[in-house]
Each structure stands twice: as structure tokens, then as C-alpha cells.
Amino acid sequence: QAMLKFTTEIPPSSITRQKVIGAGEFGEVYKGTLKRGKKEVPVAIKTLKVGYTEKQRVDFLSEAAIMGQFCHHNIIRLEGVVSKCKPFMIITEYMENGALDKFLREKEGEFGVIQLVGMLRGIAAGMKYLANMKVLEDDPEATYTTSGGKIPIRWTAPEAISYRKFTSASDVWSYGIVMWEVMSYGERPYWDLSNHEIRAPEALRALADFDPRVSIRLPSTSGPPGVPPFGSVPEWLESIRMPQYTQHFMASGYSTIEKVLQMTSEDIQKIGVRLPGHQKRIAYSLLGLQEQLSAGGGPA
Numbered sequence: 001q002a003m004l005k006f007t008t009e010i011p012p013s014s015i016t017r018q019k020v021i022g023a024g025e026f027g028e029v030y031k032g033t034l035k036r037g038k039k040e041v042p043v044a045i046k047t048l049k050v051g052y053t054e055k056q057r058v059d060f061l062s063e064a065a066i067m068g069q070f071c072h073h074n075i076i077r078l079e080g081v082v083s084k085c086k087p088f089m090i091i092t093e094y095m096e097n098g099a100l101d102k103f104l105r106e107k108e109g110e111f112g113v114i115q116l117v118g119m120l121r122g123i124a125a126g127m128k129y130l131a132n133m134k135v136l137e138d139d140p141e142a143t144y145t146t147s148g149g150k151i152p153i154r155w156t157a158p159e160a161i162s163y164r165k166f167t168s169a170s171d172v173w174s175y176g177i178v179m180w181e182v183m184s185y186g187e188r189p190y191w192d193l194s195n196h197e198i199r200a201p202e203a204l205r206a207l208a209d210f211d212p213r214v215s216i217r218l219p220s221t222s223g224p225p226g227v228p229p230f231g232s233v234p235e236w237l238e239s240i241r242m243p244q245y246t247q248h249f250m251a252s253g254y255s256t257i258e259k260v261l262q263m264t265s266e267d268i269q270k271i272g273v274r275l276p277g278h279q280k281r282i283a284y285s286l287l288g289l290q291e292q293l294s295a296g297g298g299p300a
Helices: 002-006 054-067 100-106 113-134 158-163 168-183 201-208 212-220 233-239 243-251 265-270 276-295
Strands: 015-023 028-036 039-047 078-082 089-093
Touching: 002 054, 015 039, 054 078, 054 089, 100 168, 113 168, 158 168, 233 243, 265 276
Parallel strands: none
Antiparallel strands: 015 028, 028 039, 039 089, 078 089
16 A cells, blocks of 8 residues: 555666666665666666565565655665566665765865765755655654664664664664764764774774774784784775875875884974864874883884
């Protein structure tokens, strides 16, 4: 009934799949076109994989029924579905800039604070719209729960992970993660922590108690005292997940570890490292290298 009410059935002959652009929970995602009279518009096409279970079929089509109820310029638009013949497909508007995190990483340093805040305002507007659809206006503290489906662990509040209990407070948590993600130009939330580690709130508390310099310096302090643990600047930058600045260092004359060790915080900014978080990561790693060499009697 929801499918009939909220979605439009599209004839398969109107759809052309062009190339795979990703993989979703249910199957591959394609870039393609949708015929509208004499026009062809770009669309994203989600498909249901071969060998699906009945539950997967129901979940797949339920996703379309939910999307079909949204109408907001900051929420991805459902064009329609193919549900009467195989392969089953969900057709949505095509997001030409791709995933937000990838887009931000590719455009690092190209936006000012006002532009980044503009992105966040758009995200907030979309979240507010969704919140108004699921929470009664006369009960702002209402909660809803879910017992099935996948949840994005890195963006989800601890209580929502543990009990699948979602509130306006857990929405604020998720928005905070996205805010950090945008302002850091697409850094991965919680960096290299596994989803298993993030699911344990006590692990997050323990992590929060660490001196941030320690966790960042660790990759740079292996090896015997007094001996630089890296043979080259690119190797060192790769170890602290900052390889995008390799050319910045080389072009500014910092082509060896010995030269890098003489850098100051001002030098790091001068070579073009603009993000405060990246400046700190590089500076703390250098501090760790300097301490290791000092412990072995080498130059610091």
C-alpha cells in the first residue's frame, strides 16, 4: 500500500544503466538516464542483487516507500521504482558531486568558512525536515526505536547504537559528527578505529582521556632510540595519514627527515597546511620524532 501511495512505477524501457558508481546494502548502484518524454535526465539507479531473500526484497522496496514520502530540496529525491519485473530498481536524482566526504577531500582548502557553514546549514535544514516528519510537534522529547536494518555506526550516538533508541539528542550527536567531518574536509570520523571499537562507549571514554599527542605520535616512535624510523618524507607522511601534503613539503625544500625535524609550527603553516587539525597532527608527530632522537642522543 505504501508503495502504491508514495512511489511511481517506471517502465524499464525508460531507464538506461551506464556505469557502476558504487555498491549499496542491497546491490550495485549505477549512473544512468531516465527518459521523460523527449528529455533524458541523469539518475542514480539502485538495484536488488540476484539471489535476494524475501526479507531483502521487502526491505529494498520499503526504502523506496519511505523516500517517496520526502519532498525537500536538501533530501535526495525519489524518481520512481521498478517493482513489477526484475531486476528491481530504485531510481533517484543523480548527485553529480558524489559523496560529501570524497568531494570535500578533493576540494580541500578551496572553500572558506562561510561556504563550509553553508553546507552545514543545508544539512541541518534537511535533518530538521526529517525530524519534523518523525516527531510529534507537541512532544519534542518523543523517541522512536528500530529493531532491524543497518545503522551508520560512526555517525550514531552511543545510546542509539546500544539500544536503537533515537531522539532529538541523538540527532544532535549525528549532526556534530557531520559538522566535524565537513570542517575537517572529509576526515573519516574516529580515523582508524574499527566499528567494533566505536560500539563500546567505554572505549570512547578511554580514548578521550589520552593526551592527543600520544595517539598521533605513536606511529612515529617505533624503532631504536636515536634512529629516525622513516627513510623518507613521503613514508613519514603516509604513516600519519597526511600523504596529500607530500608535494607541499618537497616544493618548499623539506625533502629529507633531517630538514623536516627543524620545522616550526609557523613553517608548517607557510608550506600550505591550512587546516588546524592537520597542522596539529603534523606538529605532534614531529614532536614525537624529535623526542625519540633526543632519547638516543641524536639531533633534535
